[in-house]
Amino acid sequence: MAKKILVLEGDGVGKEVIKSAIKILEFIREKLKLKIELEYDYIGGECIDRFGVAIKEETIKKAKKYGIVLLGAVGGYKWEKSKVKPEEGLLKLRKEMGVYANIRPIHSFFNRNIDIVFVRELTGGIYFGKPRKRWIKNNRTFVIDTLKYSDKEIERVVRVAFEIARNRKKFLVSVDKANVLESSRLWREIVNKISEEYKDVKVEHHLVDSFAMNLILKPEYFDVVVTENLFGDILTDEAAVLVGSLGLLPSASLAFKKEKVIGLYEPIHGSAPDIAGKNIANPIGAILSVALMFKYSLKRDDIYELIYQAVQKTLEKGYKTFDLDKNNYLQTDKFTDKIIENMNVN
Template identity: 45%
Template sequence: MEKRIAILPGDGIGPEVCEAAIHVLKEIEKLYDHQFDYTYGEIGGSSLDKYGIPLPEETLTICRKSDAILLGAVGGPKWDQLPGDKRPEKGLLGLRKELQLFANLRPVMIYDALAQSSPLKDEIIQGVDVLIVRELTGGLYFGEPRERRELGGETLAIDTLQYSRSEIERIVRKGFELAKSRRNHLTSVDKANVLESSRLWREVVDEVAKDFPEVEYSHMLVDNAAMQLIRNPRQFDVMVTENMFGDILSDEASMITGSLGMLPSSSLSADGPGLFEPIHGSAPDIAGQNIANPLATLSSVALMLAYSFSMHQEANALQEAINDVLDAGYRTADLTSIREQALTTTEMTGKVVEALRKKVQ
């Protein structure tokens, strides 16, 4: 099978973890007789340095012509003083908007070998398997007007929270579809006691639920959801929510696992290429040192194989290889306090490749 992959390394450790992903993808090509064609594009700070904008048209063209997109990370203190429309993160937001990547999927699972890394008690986290489905192209991050005004001699900052019925319906429907393929339970998270957009959100959930009678669903206010994620995360199967709530809750949930370096994500459109990326950010303080944890990116590759290419056997083999490496005791610096035991990015990637070969051969 031949597939085209757009590679957007971005900033900080992005190039390093993308290099790790390419190494694994090339191994999958050999083991399963596939052909992946890679085309590189600029985004974020690296694009600002080269083109003066965070998302050039050339990158959009590369992405539109691809079957899937792998992103490293964007951002860093180097660009923190730039105006909002010039910040690296604007490139990622623009990519989501231009490609209509409306559904962000963030799985939160416990690796048994890393359970001790979680700040939560073992009896709370054992068996956690949550999928957070976040709306990605609407809400406060995209609403207009977005501006500053002078009123009565004082500066006002204005952001607009806006959602249409159709925007809500498509993400809620995706949430129900995913719940149906998992454990048939969906939790819709909103702030309907305060926000009009959340009241519309809740109405749409009730309407869409009629098409999924086998899926048990419930509504939960976002503040309670934040508490319940720590108190009893096992109660959740699929959580679906709007853009900003999903941003906050998914980062909170990531700490259940003990390390941002372990969690992948995917952003899907209705009919175009999906975007796959680790959620750990650019980590500029360790960039270029070959010590970044590549496992979140490699898990993102597994999601790419499954969601974009329907290569479920390959995806499962890769994820099992990651599990085997962790079970064998191998760790990167973020996963161990014993410096001498920490593997480099390159070494950890090599261990995953070795485990993958054993799975397949």
């Protein structure tokens, strides 16, 4: 039976980079005779324009049924004042799919000493907590956002991080703000509790502010990092400095259910409306998201390695995208073709 993948291109450069990712996927599918079927749908701003919502309920149902989603990016200037925000579709998709563990590899193709895996909690915390509101009283404006976690939400993502650490260098750093936030104190307690089950993994606790500094000063020190939703969002964008561009970084948002892995795969960059339609977006983050899809959802580590090695070889030969070298670069589609040329598919 063929595996079905739901493709949501989204907005802006999301469409361009997903086109490149699908080109890689279809090349591999043809060469290796893989049984994979693709189905396209809408999310974000274009979905708002067409249907008045950031994501349709039937799209959510398909995502949950297939369990594998490849996504581009959402948002743009056009919808800044829209009552319905494109990002609402992405947050709803993550929540409905239940993909609580966001895996973000920070791997430098230019410095072999930088190879970090971030594990970010994705479906809890301040992005989802309620109440969330704004109100006016006595001519003053007030706002409230709620940071809420349960012990279960923390435990399940921390276990994912420990498992990844156990299979790498057996070193896990947990990032929190336990000197101020009650949620972080619970986070640290749970990490310590679960560490008793992973005696072979060394654990360190770092406060988020000092970690943010050390991530830049000594990135080679870190291997696997686990943290909550907001911190993980900010820190992984910061980490893009270490590898050269946001456009290089993929992500896999996962939920582990017995033998099945539910996966939402997307580059970590945004829709970049300023360069959308110019054929200069970096497709590597999207292409490597396909690699992660093969690794986790399709259980094909060999294809994961194949794609990574092709990207590595392409960059080593001196080919660059616009964000890496504005004076000497290949356009998005041409760079994708070079990756295919450097792919050794038997």
